[in-house]
Amino acid sequence: MAHPKRRQSKSRKKKRRNFYRISNPRLGKDPITKQYHLYHRAHWYENKLYYKGKIILENKLYS
Template sequence: MAHPKRKISKTRRDKRRTHDNLATKALSVDATTGEIHVRHKAHVYEGNLYYKGQLVVEDYK
């Protein structure tokens, strides 16, 4: 099994890990219902399914 020739410093290790953080999800408010939801996703409000402010499916379960 291969072994590293030299120890990788903490600085180099941390530089590599700078992009491993999680980004917060973008939220928006629906204009018709006032519901807060994740952008570009359909959401349920009072049993109905909405997408982009329009009713898609009634009595969604």
Template sequence: MAHPKRKTSKTRRDKRRTHYKAVAPAITKCAVTGEAHIMHRAYWHEGKLYYRGQVLVDKTETVA
């Protein structure tokens, strides 16, 4: 198994890790509701859960 000959310095380790950056989520606007939301995620709007322009869950409906 590979074994390092020298200890990797903190500076060298951190230089390598600079490529791992947090990216901003892709935000889009729904054509049906006009609500801004994260792409490929369901979102709530006025008591309804939407995904791809369709209602999945409706909290406003009353169960009789």
């Protein structure tokens, strides 16, 4: 019976099994602005950058 010369890596095995599917991105709702955004990402709303419900940057150029 034939045996492989070297062990296959986990990533190579997972590529071969190919059961991964593309899914819709998970969206979170900001508690302050009520806007939907990607999880763990900052988002702009009315020239302010929000992350976890807090303002982290204000764009005063266009205000």
